[in-house]
């Protein structure tokens with residue numbers, strides 16, 4: 219069996235006693251698109267820089283196809299990086315920038331030119347081939363940076379917020395182009411972003427980091443529906459998290475919470491007396507004027523609404539300033555047309571909640 223493309227084995231990075239990355243494990247398979255995300259300072263960039271060879275880990279091992287990379291110089295690794303800062307050579311034109319890496323590898327001029335031109339064409343950059351990179355738009359510069367890395371035909375491409383300098387409309391376009399390119403070429407992507415929508419829209423798997431540790435690795439849907447812990451559940455931002463304590467009632471397990479007695483999902487039934495958190499996606503909360511025939515119902519009051527594209531997030535208060543939020547497709551919101559301050563019922567099926575034990 220082939221060794222996985224990339225393995226981080228208890229990798230850590232200390233800066234003068236400060237642990238920026240704390241013993242992380244990660245396996246990336248060939249052809250995967252893995253996004254690393256988390257709040258500012260969580261260690262995303264440090265992790266990527268260690269994979270690139272720009273930082274030496276202070277512990278653990280980084281292996282590429284089974285070969286330990288810790289002390290292999292960046293230029294000897296098949297892992298070019300595309301940074302958001304771009305760092306194109308201002309004294310070289312577009313084509314020369316793209317050819318640069320090939321030149322460093324001693325590739326002859328004819329082959330260099332053919333390869334560079336191929337990538338310029340692919341990325342819609344041929345009209346700018348002889349232009350100075352200082353005379354390009356932000357989006358064009360991003361493309362040159364990509365072409366410069368892709369021309370090296372890396373097995374693994376490391377990207378650190380590559381779209382952060384672009385306008386919103388260009389971001390969506392470049393996201394689609396990058397996904398297509400990655401799948402077409404079969405190049406493995408490790409992609410650092412602080413943007414949840416970007417990570418979830420693009421990646422096969424998402425790595426959520428916090429405080430130098432990996433909190434969860436999983437497919438976007440899995441992370442969305444089954445967050446590993448409270449940090450991830452809150453970080454995703456669209457979940458309701460209800461604290462409670464499990465107890466038995468007539469032979470069944472129920473959760474006693476500030477919202478009353480709730481029926482938990484059947485998976486992983488908690489032991490009586492255990493503190494638990496029920497995580498309910500905002501899209502699973504049904505709103506109605508009549509009390510619905512659902513096992514879990516909470517009387518709520520509408521305190522605000524927020525349009526997010528074609529969905530509406532309705533902010534709700536449930537006594538004692540406890541808050542919940544429901545996310546409705548726009549047409550259902552228009553049907554219900556809830557008034558500010560109106561009393562409604564919020565209900566959900568127990569199986570649509572996810573249970574975290576503390």
Ligand code: ATP
Pocket residue numbers: 233236237238256257258259260261262263264265412
């Ligand atoms: P951001 O999203 O803000 O770029 P990040 O998740 O990429 O953050 P890192 O740049 O990896 O975070 O930094 C992780 C932690 O390590 C931070 O607390 C940072 O201040 C610290 N750090 C990074 N580089 C160094 C360094 N050269 N010396 C000391 N501390 C550093």
